[in-house]
Amino acid sequence: MFSIIVPTHDRPELLARALRSLQAQTWRDFTVIVVSDSPRYVAPYAELQALQGRYLYVLRSSGPAGPAASRNLGQRLAQAPYLMFLDDDDSIEPDHLARLAARLRQAPAALTVSDFQVCQEDRTVSPPHRLGLAAVSLADADAASVYVRNRIPNSCVTYRREGLEGIQHDESLDLYEDWDFLLQCLRRHPVTHCPGHGVVIHKSAADAPANLRRGNGNDDRILPVMLALYQRHPAPDAATRQARQALLAQAGVAVPLEQC
Numbered sequence: 140m141f142s143i144i145v146p147t148h149d150r151p152e153l154l155a156r157a158l159r160s161l162q163a164q165t166w167r168d169f170t171v172i173v174v175s176d177s178p179r180y181v182a183p184y185a186e187l188q189a190l191q192g193r194y195l196y197v198l199r200s201s202g203p204a205g206p207a208a209s210r211n212l213g214q215r216l217a218q219a220p221y222l223m224f225l226d227d228d229d230s231i232e233p234d235h236l237a238r239l240a241a242r243l244r245q246a247p248a249a250l251t252v253s254d255f256q257v258c259q260e261d262r263t264v265s266p267p268h269r270l271g272l273a274a275v276s277l278a279d280a281d282a283a284s285v286y287v288r289n290r291i292p293n294s295c296v297t298y299r300r301e302g303l304e305g306i307q308h309d310e311s312l313d314l315y316e317d318w319d320f321l322l323q324c325l326r327r328h329p330v331t332h333c334p335g336h337g338v339v340i341h342k343s344a345a346d347a348p349a350n351l352r353r354g355n356g357n358d359d360r361i362l363p364v365m366l367a368l369y370q371r372h373p374a375p376d377a378a379t380r381q382a383r384q385a386l387l388a389q390a391g392v393a394v395p396l397e398q399c
Contacts, residue, residue, distance in 0.1 A: 141219050141240075143161060144213030144214065147173060157227055157228070158183060161231070163233045176208070207309060211307045217300060230339045231339065234337065250330055253277070253297070254333075256273065256340070257272070257340050277290075285330075286325075298324065315368060319371070362392060387399070
C-alpha cells in the first residue's frame with residue numbers, strides 16, 4: 140500500500156533509527172526505498188535485513204547532491220498506490236501506517252497530512268539523548284496557510300502516487316525544495332487530515348557539529364528563495380497576498396503587495 144522513500148547522506152546512525160521505526164510498524168503492507176548520495180559509509184545492514192526483503196537500497200552516483208534528486212529517484216522507483224518521504228533523521232510511531240491505512244481505506248485522498256511530535260535531542264552523544272517532546276496538530280493546516288509559509292514537515296505528508304504525475308522536487312533549489320513540491324501538489328489536490336501524532340520530527344541545535352545538514356548554513360538564501368517561490372506559486376487570493384506581505388514585514392522586509 141505504501142512506498143516509503145528515505146533520502147540519506149552520511150548519517151548512518153540516524154538512518155538506522157528511522158529504519159527501526161519502519162520495521163516496528165504494525166501495518167506491514169509497505170516497501171522502503173533508501174536512496175543514498177554518498178558512498179562514504181557502510182549501510183546499516185542489520186536494520187535493512189530486519190525489513191525482511193521489503194526494501195531497496197540505492198547508491199546514487201550521479202546528479203546533484205542533496206535530497207531533491209534522491210527523492211526524485213525514489214519517486215520513479217515507487218510502485219505502491221501511496222508514497223511518502225521520510226527524512227533520514229525522523230521516525231514514525233509503530234501504529235502510524237496502520238492509522239494512515241485505515242483513514243485512506245475509509246476515505247481515499249490524494250494528499251494527506253498527519254500530526255507529529257517534535258523531539259529535541261542532543262546528537263553529540265550516541266545514541267542521541269532526548270531533551271524534550273512536544274505534540275503538534277495539523278488539523279487546521281490548509282492550502283492557504285501553506286501558500287504563506289510551510290509548517291507541514293515533509294515526513295508528515297502521504298501522497299497518492301497517481302496524483303503526482305509531472306510533479307517532482309526541483310533539484311536546482313538549495314533549500315525549500317519540499318515546500319515547492321507541496322505547493323505544486325496543492326494546485327491539484329486539497330489537504331486531508333489524518334489525526335494522531337504518528338510522525339516524530341527529531342531536531343538538534345542547528346549549529347551542532349553532529350547536525351551538519353544542507354540548509355543550516357543558507358540563512359542568506361532564505362529570503363531570495365522565499366520570494367522566488369512566491370513568484371512561482373502566485374497567491375490564490377488577496378488575503379493570502381496580504382498574509383505574505385505581513386510575514387515579510389515581520390522580518391523587516393517591505394515588499395509591494397503585487398510581488399507577494
